[in-house]
Amino acid sequence: MTTDCLTVEQLKKGLEPLNGHGDSKLLTHLNSCVHCGLCADSCLFYLATCDPRLTPARKVDLISSVYKRYHTFTGKYLPVLSHARKLDKATADEMVDLFYGSCSICGRCTMHCSIGVDISYLVSVGRKMLANMDMVPATLQSTVNAAIETGNNMAIPTADYLDTLKWMEEEMADEVGDPEACIPVDQPGKRILYTLNPREPKFYPLSIAAMAKIFYVAGESWTLSTRMYDVTNYAFFSGNLDEATLIADRLWKEMEHLDAESLVLGECGHGTRAFRWESPNYMERGFPFPVMSSVECIANYIREGRIRLDPEKITVKVTMHDPCNLVRSGGIIREQRFILKQFVKNFVEMSPGGTDNHCCGGGGGLLSMSEYNDRRIKAGGIKAEQIRQTGAEIVVTPCHNCVDQLIQINAYYKLGVKIMTMAEIVAEAIVVK
Amino acid sequence: MDVFDSAMLLTWYEWIAPCALGVSLGALLFHITRLIRLGKPDDTAPPLGNVGPAVFYSMTGAMSPAKKESAYLHLPTYLAGIIYHLGTFLSFLLFFFLLIRLPFPSLLTLLLSAFLLVSAVCGFGILVKRVVNLELRSLSNPDDYLSNILATLFQAATILTLYLPEWRASYFILASILFLYIPLGKLKHVIYFFAARYHLGFFYGWRGVWPPGKKERKTNC
Structure with a gap:
């Protein structure tokens, strides 16, 4: 009927x-x-x-x-x-x-x-x-399905993932000049379990090396996981909270499995929101471990004097795009500014910015729904104009989803800017002892 | 003359208006009770801020025209809305005085009428905007028009009744219709507005977004 x-x-x-x-x-x-x-x-x-x-x-x-x-x-x-x-x-x-x-x-x-x-x-x-x-649009659902079936939303095979980590480990070791420097994987009993947006191993592996370099200089005890490293949770955006629970529960279990003290969520606005703010509610239980974003983690390293940043490294004009899920829905407003103001001499805010920022246009799962590509790129025109008005050469954003959208509008609207994550720009300026 | 004698002097339309008001308040009380019974959000995520100051900010600073695009990008509409709402609340207050036939000094009557006239014109202006503006018209439903018309007419009728006692019958009948309509249509935002501001303050307060401040904080890692 x-x-x-x-x-x-x-x-x-x-x-x-x-x-x-x-x-x-x-x-x-x-x-x-x-x-x-x-x-x-x-x-x-x-x-x-x-x-x-x-x-x-x-x-x-x-x-x-x-x-x-x-x-x-x-x-x-x-x-x-x-x-x-x-x-x-x-x-x-x-x-x-x-x-x-x-x-x-x-x-x-x-x-x-x-x-x-x-x-x-x-x-x-x-x-x-x-x-x-x-x-749910089939395109968005397929992203969720990939996460459920393979453990990450890009369906990256574990062997490929490990190859990428090995390659990035060599890159990082070269950069810090220490052949012993490593990217720890599946190591139990560490202080931090760090998570990634699967876009990193798939498209932007250098951002993994960047965060690894920061951990190395900070002398952090950390590890990545092979079983569950995906910080994203597109089921939160699809609206299927049973699937969102399933995905979030894997991360909880991995924390227990590796017996890590704290969970640091990689640079992903929606992933941070979906886990840090939403998962305790749809899972109906509170965290037994501290959870924080990588932005907060980096800010803490600076405050504790565990890392130092060279103000001579980044001399061009830099602006920042605030990811909506991190800022308006996550309260992380000052930390990213605190970090950038440590070493970026020529920092300029977007207008409007902070809690009043405009979305890049790729949030809410829109990047994964190709049927709305034209509308998404058109909506991104608002952000493109904001960027253009700053006159900046580098746009920093602590969110890989935003990075993807910004890269696309950068090309479409011919902005000619460089898009970087927070870890990437910090790693460029970090002082290696 | 005691209270009973005074009550006996009320005409039928002066009786139905307070009765309608009673029904209206009862229905609004039902809405309030339902909201209270359902309670506040039970957020299990560890908070990053304080709900109390954020709810206070939500009801005060966040309402400032400087903080909201809906206000500072639309100042004439915002100002008209503020005056219109003040006029509506003033009309409700005057309803009680008119019911007990409290005499006003002529200067006060003039001042009240002048303000209500401005307020009613604002209400009418908002109505005209809803009719004329294509986007707003496409968003509107009969409830939007009816609510506006009733509240604006109530203010206009208040002015007339302040000067012309022969309008009392029409005034109290109109007031009765308005009172009975409040809990049914969008005018019930007289309750839900405050609930919405509370929830907004709760959400942003829990997540450390409101109230805005400059203090840095350190998250445990």
């Missing part, structure tokens, strides 16, 4: 996230929007396309109109009053396009909303509804 092409089972599962489980947050935000429409100017998808369909208010309206149809008096008995909508195939298709294809869950609209509606949270709930209905 179907309801406008959605099966009854799909409809039931799709509506389940709106049933009001948990706290008052969902109920609050579903009932708060007043349709002032003033959020439009805070959304890069609207700014880049001028398409009124893509405004944050329309996204809120889409999910709240479905909520009202099934959960409010007027929505049930006088749906025309608030345009309350049944959840049918057309509505679900529109949700796919708006929630997956035109929102990076960057949260900028939330901060600027005249009321305070957590719009990115509602989009996440919308994605959860779609995931329950098996309507």
Whole structure:
């Protein structure tokens, strides 16, 4: 039996996230929007396309109109009053396009909303509804599947991964002038288990060598894992929290297996958010070990005097792109500035920056959804213009997902800048004793 | 004349308005109770900041027009909205005084009316914007128009009733309709606005984003 092409089972599962489980947050935000429409100017998808369909208010309206149809008096008995909508195939298709294809869950609209509606949270709930209905875009789902089936979202075979680490170990040993310098793998009882974005071993191995160099100079006791090194968790973006739990649980188990003291999450905004902030909630348990981002880790090394940075190494103008998941949704705002100001003489902020930054356009899983490539690159035009206005030659960002998007918009908009991760620029300036 | 005698002097429309207000407050109390019963988020991630100051900031500093694009990029609309909301709350206050027929000095009546006139014009302006602006119109539903029209008419009717007692019947009937509509439509944001600001403050406070500050912190590693 179907309801406008959605099966009854799909409809039931799709509506389940709106049933009001948990706290008052969902109920609050579903009932708060007043349709002032003033959020439009805070959304890069609207700014880049001028398409009124893509405004944050329309996204809120889409999910709240479905909520009202099934959960409010007027929505049930006088749906025309608030345009309350049944959840049918057309509505679900529109949700796919708006929630997956035109929102990076960057949260900028939330901060600027005249009321305070957590719009990115509602989009996440919308994605959860779609995931329950098996309507996650195939491209995003294939990334999740790769992580579940192979242990990393790029399906890198372990032998290739180990080859890359060996190669980077040689690079790093050459750089520090110590043939004994190594990249430890699967070593139990270390102080830190470090994780990577699979883009590193796949496309940007030098960033692994960069972080290894920092660990080496800091005299850190650390290790990588072969069983579970992937910091990303695209299931958090697909909305399937069962799969997100499965992925996060592997990292917890690897911490236990290797008996590491602390977990340091590699440079990945969404990976940091998905694990540090979200996984304790969808796994319903608190961390038994300290968790921190690599940015915080590097900042601590500087404060403790474990590494020193040469202010003569980077002389060109440098700017920084703040990853939304790290900054607006993760509270890491000052550490990256603290690090750069130690050695970058000519640092310039983007405008707007910090918690008010514009998303690069590649967040929310958009980089993995090729069907939205044109829209994503167009949305990235806002960031491209920001970069251009700084006049910087180097753009630093502590997120490999952002690095990918920035590299693409760098080429598309002919910015002519160099994109670097935080570890890469720090490793360039680090003083090796 | 005791309270009972005073009550007996009320006309039918002066009776239904407080009754409608009672129903409205009861329904709003239901919304509030439901929110309280569901409670605050039970976040199991270790916090990076403090929720209390962030919630305070969410209700104060973060509402400043300098902090929100929805305000500083749209100053005329923002200002009109502020005046309109103040006028609405003033009208609610005057409802009680009009109900008990409290006489006002003429100067005060003039000042109140002048402010309410500006406020009602702001409300009407916002309505016109919703009709004229294509993007806003495509976002709007009948509830948006009805809510605006009821609140604006309520303010206009308050002005008229301050000067013309023969408008009392229309005024109290309009007030009754408005009161009964508040918990059903978007006007219930009178409750949900504060809940939304609380949750926003909680989220950003827990994650160390709000309140904004310059202090550096060290994370245990």
